[in-house]
Amino acid sequence: xxxxxxxxxxxxxxxxxxxxxxxxxxxxxxxxxxxxxxxxxxxxxxxxxxxxxxxxxxxxxxxxxxxxxxxxxxxxxxxxxxxxxxxxxxxxxxxxxxxxxxxxxxxxxx
Amino acid sequence: xxxxxxxxxxxxxxxxxxxxxxxxxxxxxxxxxxxxxxxxxxxxxxxxxxxxxxxxxxxxxxxxxxxxxxxxxxxxxxxxxxxxxxxxxxxxxxxxxxxxxxxxxxxxxxxxxxxx
Numbered sequence: 001x002x003x004x005x006x007x008x009x010x011x012x013x014x015x016x017x018x019x020x021x022x023x024x025x026x027x028x029x030x031x032x033x034x035x036x037x038x039x040x041x042x043x044x045x046x047x048x049x050x051x052x053x054x055x056x057x058x059x060x061x062x063x064x065x066x067x068x069x070x071x072x073x074x075x076x077x078x079x080x081x082x083x084x085x086x087x088x089x090x091x092x093x094x095x096x097x098x099x100x101x102x103x104x105x106x107x108x109x110x
Numbered sequence: 111x112x113x114x115x116x117x118x119x120x121x122x123x124x125x126x127x128x129x130x131x132x133x134x135x136x137x138x139x140x141x142x143x144x145x146x147x148x149x150x151x152x153x154x155x156x157x158x159x160x161x162x163x164x165x166x167x168x169x170x171x172x173x174x175x176x177x178x179x180x181x182x183x184x185x186x187x188x189x190x191x192x193x194x195x196x197x198x199x200x201x202x203x204x205x206x207x208x209x210x211x212x213x214x215x216x217x218x219x220x221x222x223x224x225x226x
Binding site: 004009033035041042043044045048088090095096097098099100101102103 | 141143145150151152153154155158160168169200202204206213214215216217218219220
């Protein structure tokens, strides 16, 4: 059974700092997704990572995938308040059936 | 832009009632999904559908059924609502590219269901 674990689950950080959210999963998969959710809103797709070694960047966010280690990271560079949200990773266990992590609630303080 | 809409943002029902949650997407996506979201558990897949009249169970199908009579519409049905089905329900749709490369799922705004 595929399990997906994120850590940390809660993260409070200051503007301007760097930090990383980790997503570990238990069985082989070559597709991993990162989503963002603002309070009271739905999920917004951030990144789709399709192969080992994939790295994608958008603004202050960078995601990477290591399929051998079954690990994805979401790195935040020089955080700004607008990045406060809950971030989910999701692993495809086949045919778009996704298993989500618990989510990481990120709060960025001025 | 892909648009996924859900019939209600908030819904309050009583135990034992039959509940229908509707989802409509406007991008001609083949695949549609229903999830429930609970604090600390992330999203969990209830049911999904690859095509009209086709459905498959997800990870937590007990107590739920679905209907897909038209490509753009996917309904989640709670035959007899119970308090443990109080949750946020999210619908999603996705395109299956002809190359087999799957794209990300696009989510609706969610329905917060409370069962009293």
